[in-house]
Amino acid sequence: MSAPFTKLAWTNVSKDLRLEWRSRDVFNSMMFFALIVVVVFSFAFEREDSKPVMGGLIWIAFLFSTTMALNQSWARELRNGVLDAYRVSPAPAEALFLGKCLGNFILIVLLECLMAPLFVIFYNLSSVGPLWQLVLVTLLGTWALVVNGTFFAAMSIRTRNRELMLPLLLLPISIPAVLSMVTGTAQVLSGDGSPNVQLKFLAGFCVIFTTACFLLFETVLNAE
Amino acid sequence: MIAGLNEPTEGNILIYGIPNKQALDRMGYMAHAPLLYDELSGMENLRFFAQLYGISSDAPLTKAMERVGLDPKLERRVGQYSQGMRQRLSLARAIFHEPKLLLLDEPFSNVDPDSALQIATLLAGMRSGGATILLVTHQVGLLANLADEYLMLSHGQLIDHGPMTRGQA
Numbered sequence: 001m002s003a004p005f006t007k008l009a010w011t012n013v014s015k016d017l018r019l020e021w022r023s024r025d026v027f028n029s030m031m032f033f034a035l036i037v038v039v040v041f042s043f044a045f046e047r048e049d050s051k052p053v054m055g056g057l058i059w060i061a062f063l064f065s066t067t068m069a070l071n072q073s074w075a076r077e078l079r080n081g082v083l084d085a086y087r088v089s090p091a092p093a094e095a096l097f098l099g100k101c102l103g104n105f106i107l108i109v110l111l112e113c114l115m116a117p118l119f120v121i122f123y124n125l126s127s128v129g130p131l132w133q134l135v136l137v138t139l140l141g142t143w144a145l146v147v148n149g150t151f152f153a154a155m156s157i158r159t160r161n162r163e164l165m166l167p168l169l170l171l172p173i174s175i176p177a178v179l180s181m182v183t184g185t186a187q188v189l190s191g192d193g194s195p196n197v198q199l200k201f202l203a204g205f206c207v208i209f210t211t212a213c214f215l216l217f218e219t220v221l222n223a224e
Numbered sequence: 225m226i227a228g229l230n231e232p233t234e235g236n237i238l239i240y241g242i243p244n245k246q247a248l249d250r251m252g253y254m255a256h257a258p259l260l261y262d263e264l265s266g267m268e269n270l271r272f273f274a275q276l277y278g279i280s281s282d283a284p285l286t287k288a289m290e291r292v293g294l295d296p297k298l299e300r301r302v303g304q305y306s307q308g309m310r311q312r313l314s315l316a317r318a319i320f321h322e323p324k325l326l327l328l329d330e331p332f333s334n335v336d337p338d339s340a341l342q343i344a345t346l347l348a349g350m351r352s353g354g355a356t357i358l359l360v361t362h363q364v365g366l367l368a369n370l371a372d373e374y375l376m377l378s379h380g381q382l383i384d385h386g387p388m389t390r391g392q393a
């Protein structure tokens with residue numbers, strides 16, 4: 001009697017986006033944190049000197065904002081015990097996972113789009129390499145963070161220190177992806193080398209971890 | 225455990241002859257917590273949960289809300305509902321798909337006596353319509369005309385059970 005998988009996933013995405021539109025608790029905190037990073041680091045670097053560190057700087061802002069968002073996106077499922085209502089429904093757990101991933105991905109990409117002009121203003125950011133490569137590194141890097149983060153946030157949601165648990169679980173496992181994101185971004189921005197290897201690595205990382213998280217999510221959701 | 229939220233330490237749970245996790249579409253579950261999103265209206269909540277059961281029409285949702293005495297056109301968000309209204313909406317969420325087995329945890333708590341009686345009457349109607357209802361409550365008196373059997377627990381131990389009579393209620 002359950003609806004098609006993609007329709008269920010989209011139902012979850014639209015519900016999450018509607019909840020976020022009405023509460024704005026995730027987006028505001030993400031935006032505020034990213035803004036602080038951009039402004040504070042702009043005091044530390046001269047505009048001309050910042051290019052070599054821009055790859056790292058951009059991903060510091062997005063990585064920690066993402067961690068913040070992922071924790072809160074699951075926390076709202078615990079309020080009023082709503083997650084239990086999902087668990088007792090015939091809808092597959094994977095549809096919830098895909099919906100959560102897509103919802104978080106949309107929010108973080110939106111944040112990245114809003115932050116991009118600020119990076120240009122504060123750091124005189126410009127891309128020497130092709131812009132499409134920068135977009136691709138950003139999208140793949142964001143998906144890598146979101147898919148792992150959504151999974152580990154679900155895993156840590158019932159722990160007492162979930163805000164602490166998520167970065168402890170997410171960051172070590174995401175180190176290879178973070179290295180590729182930072183290197184790839186720096187290569188495109190400086191024009192120093194091709195990011196093709198990083199792009200291929202990120203694509204592989206996304207495929208492997210998306211598959212693994214999909215296969216394991218039901219176990220994580222029902223773990224007590 | 226029957227709803228599949230906890231695993232039994234041993235044995236299996238069969239609902240109408242099939243494992244409980246395969247019979248979720250035949251079950252309605254109302255917990256002590258309302259299991260509703262505060263940021264959505266009553267109808268929006270029901271629409272979301274209905275999609276999980278493959279229901280895309282508003283008709284059964286409107287009917288469920290009317291059965292529990294709520295206005296389907298009410299646009300107020302659930303976060304602004306009274307406890308009693310949340311309880312009613314929670315019941316509507318549990319019954320909109322006409323479940324054959326209804327699991328209810330304290331459905332009469334936080335509602336006024338008239339509303340509790342109204343809910344009891346609704347449940348009696350569902351029972352007469354062929355649904356099986358497993359209900360946990362401290363307000364035994366409301367079950368006089370509803371329950372066929374009772375199990376009385378004290379400190380986790382079964383202390384009494386048998387067919388329900390008005391005198392016992």
